[in-house]
Amino acid sequence: METTALILSIIFFVAGLLGTILPILPGAILIYGGMLLYGFMTKFSTLDANFFLLQALVLVLVFSVDFVASAAGTRRFNGSKQAAWGAIIGTILGLIFFAPLGIVIGPFLGAVVAELLRGIQINQAIRVGFGTLVGILGGTVLKLCAEILMIVYFFIRI
DSSP, X not given: OHHHHHHHHHHHHHHXXXXXXXXXXXXXHHHHHHHHHHHHHTTTSSOOHHHHHHHHHHHHHHHHHHHHHXXXXXXXXXXXXXHHHHHHHHHXXXXXXXXXXXXXXXXXXXXXXXXXXXXXXXXXHHHHHXXXXXXXXXXXXXXXXXXXXXXXXXXXXX
């Protein structure tokens, strides 16, 4: 049973990592789900509540990266506070209405629209929008690192 649990968990881990790169699948949730599945299938013989609480904390941090990274990229490319908020709101709306590509389209459009509403020229507004994309790419790298650490810690614990 332990071998089956491990194989299924690894499948979840791979799908989760792919989902982080290609936002079609909920990456971190799949990774955490693989760990929970392993725990249930092995009657939590090697993974305790502290392990799952720590991993849940990392999961929450991974989710926050999308919002923070797009806003940081916006600010780095001289976007206003309004553009940063536009990127955050765009991320939320993009995820709701245009999933899975909304994670890229939403923050870009949110930042651009916020800058245009402020009266900024379109060239600068688009530059700020691209800054959000740079932030998202940086955030994706951070998320992958955090998820890999989650997986490594899982293997250390089992």
